[in-house]
Amino acid sequence: MALPILESNRYFCDLPVSKEKVEYRPFLVKEQKILLTALESEDMNEVNHSILDLLRNCVLNEVDFDKLPISDIEYLFIQLRIKSVGETSDIKLACQNCEEFNDIVVNLEDINIDGEIKDGVINLTDNVSIKFRAPNFKDLPTDVGVDNADIESIFQIMRNCVECITQGDEVFTHDDFDQNELQEFFDNLNTDQFTEIQEFFVNIPRVKSVVNFECSKCGHHNERELAGLQDFFG
Numbered sequence: 001m002a003l004p005i006l007e008s009n010r011y012f013c014d015l016p017v018s019k020e021k022v023e024y025r026p027f028l029v030k031e032q033k034i035l036l037t038a039l040e041s042e043d044m045n046e047v048n049h050s051i052l053d054l055l056r057n058c059v060l061n062e063v064d065f066d067k068l069p070i071s072d073i074e075y076l077f078i079q080l081r082i083k084s085v086g087e088t089s090d091i092k093l094a095c096q097n098c099e100e101f102n103d104i105v106v107n108l109e110d111i112n113i114d115g116e117i118k119d120g121v122i123n124l125t126d127n128v129s130i131k132f133r134a135p136n137f138k139d140l141p142t143d144v145g146v147d148n149a150d151i152e153s154i155f156q157i158m159r160n161c162v163e164c165i166t167q168g169d170e171v172f173t174h175d176d177f178d179q180n181e182l183q184e185f186f187d188n189l190n191t192d193q194f195t196e197i198q199e200f201f202v203n204i205p206r207v208k209s210v211v212n213f214e215c216s217k218c219g220h221h222n223e224r225e226l227a228g229l230q231d232f233f234g
Contacts, residue, residue, distance in 0.1 A: 010060065013079045015072040016113045017134060017205055022076060023060045026084035031057060048137045051077055051229070069134035071205040074229055075113060078207060081233075082108050089232055093211065097220035104213055106232055114227075115205035120163065122200060124193045131163045132197070134204050155186060158197065207232070 008025040015022060027035070031054055038050030051073065052065050058080055059065075065073070081089070087109050092101045120132040139160040141153045159182050165172045177185075186194070208227045215222060226232055 009083070011079070011083050013076065015068070016075055017069045017072050017117060020063060020068075020072070021061075022063060024055075024058045024076070024080055024083075025060060027054055027058050027080060032084070044140070047230070048140065052137060055080070066136060066138050068136055069204070070136060070140075071113060071115070071134065071207065073137060074207040077229060078108055078111055078232070091232065093213065093222070093224055095215035095218060095220055096222050096224075098215060098218040100215055100217035102213055102216050102222075104211060106209065106211060106226065108232065111207050111209045111232070113205045114208040116203045117205060118200060118203070120200065122193075122196050124189070124196075127168045129166045130197070131166070132158070132161045132200055133163050135161050135201075154201075155183060158186065158201070159183060161201075 010023055010025055012021060012023050014020070035050055035054055038047050055063075055065055055073070055076060059076075068076075087107060089106045089108055091104050091106055093104050094101050120134075121129055122132070123129045135157055139157050141156050159179055162174070162182060165177075165185070189197070206227050207229070208225060209232075211222075211224045211226060213222050213224075214220070
């Protein structure tokens with residue numbers, strides 16, 4: 001006689017950037033094991049793939065995860081983690097004074113989406129503008145996370161996120177230029193123009209939370225900002 005199959009509860013959430021409505025179920029024990037192994041890894045590519053695979057398994061309506069902004073992926077994963085395991089996550093943080101690691105309990109329900117959502121259009125001159133979209137996981141180079149990218153990886157993310165370049169009435173899309181031509185375009189920006197582009201990416205919404213704790217060894221008061229999934233579950 002076959003054992004019974006347990007049905008899972010269903011939940012809904014609205015994604016903060018794309019505004020998509022998502023229906024999902026909690027993840028299963030076998031899925032959690034795969035996820036924990038990935039989160040312990042230093043291979044960012046493995047971590048990102050595992051998170052996306054988990055979301056694809058648990059989300060019940062049709063969602064194009066390859067196009068979802070990273071901030072939506074992070075937010076959805078945290079909601080899924082809350083419903084599957086609980087509202088808290090146990091992490092270790094080093095004291096900023098003595099570097100002693102302290103056990104910290106993070107309340108996942110206190111996490112906020114921090115950042116400004118813009119239309120992505122940056123006016124470089126009176127008649128030239130460039131339009132970006134928020135990055136998704138596919139835009140990240142292999143083994144690179146949002147928070148540990150070097151300068152070449154940053155340029156690659158920027159190139160991947162360009163939607164179009166406009167000069168007067170003429171619009172150039174990815175069909176009109178290759179990656180080398182786009183990099184040459186970036187290389188010829190002045191510092192003010194490049195700073196505007198950097199500000200767009202810096203201000204993209206992220207999941208963030210501030211944690212305060214007293215060091216168990218030296219008593220020093222610490223205030224730490226957590227941002228990105230590995231900070232909350234690392």
